[in-house]
Amino acid sequence: MQLIKNCLGQSHDIAERIVKEGDKVVDATAGNGNDTVFLAKLIGETGKVYAFDIQEKALEKTKEKLKSQSLEHRVELIKDGHENMGKYVNGQVSLAMFNLGYLPGGNHSICTRFQTTKKAIEAAMELLKKNGLVILVVYYGGDSGFEEKDALMDYITTIDSRNYSVLRSEFVNQPNCPPLLVLIEKLM
Ligand SMILES: C[S@@+](CC[C@H](N)C(=O)[O-])C[C@H]1O[C@@H](n2cnc3c(N)ncnc32)[C@H](O)[C@@H]1O
Numbered sequence: 001m002q003l004i005k006n007c008l009g010q011s012h013d014i015a016e017r018i019v020k021e022g023d024k025v026v027d028a029t030a031g032n033g034n035d036t037v038f039l040a041k042l043i044g045e046t047g048k049v050y051a052f053d054i055q056e057k058a059l060e061k062t063k064e065k066l067k068s069q070s071l072e073h074r075v076e077l078i079k080d081g082h083e084n085m086g087k088y089v090n091g092q093v094s095l096a097m098f099n100l101g102y103l104p105g106g107n108h109s110i111c112t113r114f115q116t117t118k119k120a121i122e123a124a125m126e127l128l129k130k131n132g133l134v135i136l137v138v139y140y141g142g143d144s145g146f147e148e149k150d151a152l153m154d155y156i157t158t159i160d161s162r163n164y165s166v167l168r169s170e171f172v173n174q175p176n177c178p179p180l181l182v183l184i185e186k187l188m
Pocket residue numbers: 028029030031032033034035036052053054055058080081082083099100101102103104110111112113116139
């Protein structure tokens with residue numbers, strides 16, 4: 001087994017460290033439900049996951065996966081853009097997880113886009129409690145192109161360093177644009 005995990009694996013390791021039983025968390029891109037299931041286990045019986053996707057197909061897949069593990073009561077599935085998360089989430093969250101790109105196995109033209117992603121990140125940063133994290137796993141290249149990733153990498157450098165700490169991590173010697181990882185921690 002490799003010591004340095006891929007960015008998705010790293011995102012899960014970090015989430016495991018910071019999410020506690022009873023926490024509220026956001027899965028901003030439910031997709032096929034893998035992260036939603038992972039988060040539903042972390043928050044335990046007393047926490048809550050708010051999971052967003054704009055595609056019915058994605059939410060159905062997510063619901064199925066949750067049901068197969070008897071976790072559906074821990075999750076509110078929301079068919080709306082993550083940029084509107086402020087309308088749905090009650091109270092503060094310890095984590096907001098984003099997997100940017102398109103639904104694997106779905107229509108590649110329905111994908112996350114910079115303008116709505118930026119609004120969603122800003123909404124998530126507002127909802128974070130102190131030392132809470134926004135985690136972005138950014139898929140790009142291929143059918144996703146570079147537009148969202150390039151704009152996003154510029155945007156994250158403008159986030160106020162007095163209030164948030166921002167880290168970007170990526171493999172620099174791998175082919176085929178492996179996803180990169182961005183962490184945004186709320187400092188106060
Ligand atoms: C890379 S997939 C997510 C994979 C998912 N985390 C999983 O575990 O399978 C990205 C998802 O973002 C969704 N999406 C695109 N724009 C969105 C938006 N504005 N709000 C919420 N979801 C969006 C897509 O429909 C797609 O299902």
